[in-house]
Amino acid sequence: MTATIPQGFGPTTEERLPLPAAEQMSEAQRAAAEALIAGPRKGVKGPFIPLMHSPVLLERLAGVGEYLRFESVLPTRINEFATLIVARHLGSQFEWAVHRPLALNAGVAEATLADLAQGARPRTMAEDEADAWAFATELLHHHSVSDPTYAAALRRWDERGVIELSGLIGYFTCVSWIMNIARTPAPGSDAPLGAFPA
Known part of the structure; x- marks a missing residue:
């Protein structure tokens, strides 16, 4: 464990x-x-x-x-999944504990979240989840997204959705950073984030 x-x-x-x-x-x-x-x-x-x-x-x-x-135009399932991508990237136990059950209730598969919790690209994702994963991961790692990733998000969610997905990633990055600095305690979770593999 x-x-x-x-x-x-x-x-x-x-x-x-x-x-x-x-x-x-x-x-x-x-x-x-x-x-x-x-x-x-x-x-x-x-x-x-x-x-x-x-x-x-x-x-x-x-x-x-x-x-x-x-109120975002993004589907709740995509909204919650993108939030968890940020939580995993930043080690935000609080956001992971709060949003994991919300993502499951919105329809994200347990296996998808299990892979994400390990810091891996989920092996099983719906097509729109794969687009959100590529967008969020590129933005978090490279501070922008490639033309193919942008084009896929634009086709999927239009200009407003691209802006709101970007804003969502930025918002949860901001609040996760604040909690990381403050060491804000997370609620108990039946599936806390584990350490990244060595």
Whole structure:
């Protein structure tokens, strides 16, 4: 059995930026927390714990994330699969634990996610998943995509979909980096990310 990865590949899981105590929150922090609790996330969790230390950034990123997760033109299955590609790439235990069950519920195959969890190109993918995998992987590794990969995504999702897929990858990269730096703890998972093969 492979060892699990602490958030951000670090040697320790000691949280650096925990949620401020309620009595120590500023008015802006309290307002940000109340908005998260009232919104689709129903609580202050994950990246929004360290982001409480910058409530304006929290509010703006939360809006971007809500749009990309709940209003994007991308099919939910592709949205969740691309999120997990980012989580695997960045060692984000939190995003993996949260989005893996959502991807399974949206129709991504268990075998696909098992390969992805090992850092491998999934052997079994639907055609649109293969297009999303190529796009996300090239963007994460090369900071752009090739002409054939771009053309495949454009045929599949049109200009708006290409922009929203790019934005989704960027958004989850941003919040994963924040949690990696903060060492934000992940919820328990029955299938945590394992270490990359040596």
